[in-house]
Amino acid sequence: MPVVVVGNPKPKSRTRAAAALIAEKLGGRPPEAVIDVVDLGAGLLGWGDPEVARAKATVLAADFLVVASPTFKGTYTGLLKLFLDQFGAGELGQKTTFAVMLGGAPTHALAPELTLRPVLVEIGASCPAPSLYLLDSEYDTSADLDTWLELARPYVPEAR
Ligand SMILES: Cc1cc2nc3c(=O)[nH]c(=O)nc-3n(C[C@H](O)[C@H](O)[C@H](O)COP(=O)(O)O)c2cc1C
Secondary structure: OEEEEEOOOOOOOHHHHHHHHHHHHHHOOOOOEEEEHHHHHHHHHOOOOHHHHHHHHHHHHOOEEEEEEEOEOOEOOHHHHHHHOOOOOOOOOOEEEEEEEEEOOHHHOOHHHHHHHHHHHHOOEEOOOOOEEEEHHHOOOOHHHHHHHHHHHHHOOOOO
16 A cells, blocks of 8 residues: 655645655555645654654555655755654665655756655665656646656555
């Protein structure tokens, strides 16, 4: 079962829609869960919050992850970092993970590969495909998306 993690302070965002679309196109069915990190609220500011623990358990049970963020100031959001900081080093146990970022301009196209991917790898993600950057204005129509899906699809693990 694919699980989507979205770190956007704006709920129900294009970033969320893009990540859910990608998970569905890769997994062949809608994601089992979409964790809109903003819904976890102040529980992210400490350790041991039960809702955060439930979200972590959902992530840890996934067959594969799509982790998505809008680009803020050339990098992924602080909100997403608050959630990723809740995981210990290596805790994801080499879970297959696809890193995705949306941006308003092409300037920061390397941001997912250079900023988000290293953090995911630190907490134990296996990121076999290149990280994906999409312009927010064309996230669902971009030819880049189709090209990337072809690259990424062979790395999708069998559903358990
Ligand atoms: C605080 C802030 C900082 C931003 N910084 C960048 C940036 O550095 N590079 C960029 O391409 N877009 C930047 N943007 C635009 C967002 O990345 C873009 O609007 C976002 O991908 C839209 O996704 P959404 O509709 O899911 O919120 C910024 C937007 C905000 C609100």
